[in-house]
Amino acid sequence: MISDSIRIGYTDVPIQVEDLKDDDCFGYFVSYPKPRIAIHDQLTPLYTAATGLHEVIEAISAIYGLELTEGQIRTLETALVNVVRSNSKLCRNWLEMISDPDPDILT
Numbered sequence: 001m002i003s004d005s006i007r008i009g010y011t012d013v014p015i016q017v018e019d020l021k022d023d024d025c026f027g028y029f030v031s032y033p034k035p036r037i038a039i040h041d042q043l044t045p046l047y048t049a050a051t052g053l054h055e056v057i058e059a060i061s062a063i064y065g066l067e068l069t070e071g072q073i074r075t076l077e078t079a080l081v082n083v084v085r086s087n088s089k090l091c092r093n094w095l096e097m098i099s100d101p102d103p104d105i106l107t
Helices: 045-062 070-086 086-098
Strands: 003-010 011-018 027-030 037-042
Touching: 003 045, 011 045, 027 045, 027 070, 045 070, 070 086
Parallel strands: 011 037
Antiparallel strands: 003 011, 027 037
16 A cells, blocks of 8 residues: 655655565565555554655665665664654754745755
8 A cells, every 4th residue: 555655856756554574574665666665564653754764765875876785774764763853843843944845045
């Protein structure tokens, strides 16, 4: 079941929430034949969000040719989740600023 999609570069990547018990993983990203992210449907909200972030980093690495290792991706995921959880108000404010369709920035 596709629950959402995320735009990474020029690519819309569907995010599917499904039973991944037989795959023995929390989630995965595949780039071929079409990019997509899958997240296990039995995770807690925290693990769902962290897994989604992990797979988005994986997709960014693949789409932009960064060739990050699984260890580097896991480190970024864990660090970013910790930063957001430890600084949720500040991160919400930053997300609002980033999301503003009419930002007051110098171009």
